Amino acid sequence: NAGVMQNPRHLVRRRGQEARLRCSPMKGHSHVYWYRQLPEEGLKFMVYLQKENIIDESGMPKERFSAEFPKEGPSILRIQQVVRGDSAAYFCASSPGGLPTDTQYFGPGTRLTVL
Amino acid sequence: SQKIEQNSEALNIQEGKTATLTCNYTNYSPAYLQWYRQDPGRGPVFLLLIRENEKEKRKERLKVTFDTTLKQSLFHITASQPADSATYLCALEDGNKLVFGAGTILRVKS
Numbered sequence: 001n002a003g004v005m006q007n008p009r010h011l012v013r014r015r016g017q018e019a020r021l022r023c024s025p026m027k028g029h030s031h032v033y034w035y036r037q038l039p040e041e042g043l044k045f046m047v048y049l050q051k052e053n054i055i056d057e058s059g060m061p062k063e064r065f066s067a068e069f070p071k072e073g074p075s076i077l078r079i080q081q082v083v084r085g086d087s088a089a090y091f092c093a094s095s096p097g098g099l100p101t102d103t104q105y106f107g108p109g110t111r112l113t114v115l
Numbered sequence: 116s117q118k119i120e121q122n123s124e125a126l127n128i129q130e131g132k133t134a135t136l137t138c139n140y141t142n143y144s145p146a147y148l149q150w151y152r153q154d155p156g157r158g159p160v161f162l163l164l165i166r167e168n169e170k171e172k173r174k175e176r177l178k179v180t181f182d183t184t185l186k187q188s189l190f191h192i193t194a195s196q197p198a199d200s201a202t203y204l205c206a207l208e209d210g211n212k213l214v215f216g217a218g219t220i221l222r223v224k225s
Binding site: 043055058059093101103105107108 | 158159160166
């Protein structure tokens, strides 16, 4: 059973471009979480999605960031008009259900560098 | 304000000793708390979960305690090995999401 897949692993963008990060959850998992990790800082929650629904986006910046988890295909985190401050590692995690005690399984992350 | 704090300095210990990592929090009332391990360039890996009504949880060489009065969790690795060297993150439940501490780097020297 393959784990959580994220691609690309590394992404370089120039200021003003768009970044698209993909996350394929573990087989059978219908809940996806996105986190951002800055150097020397902990993981910061961004958004929690279930298939076709955003459950909690309280950690998502109000502008330029959006996320989706369509019925078919991977979850996408989209950052429009990137700025240098967006440079970070972005991790997604999946869980089989939405219970708070469900273990979250993390992907290897996408490291975004904005030039 | 809400805070979750872990030892900011790296913990260096000798192989075979017990490593103890601390996680303190303020202005949260988590029903449970989790510990993860993160290696450089990789995503976190779940280790243990402890609920608010559990004082202690064990798994092989790992032990976690949870004191809701002190608002503190301790994470112990007994008989530590160089392979235990990593960053250890605590995370507490806050509704739909997990809130993570910044992590403590553990270095076990042979």
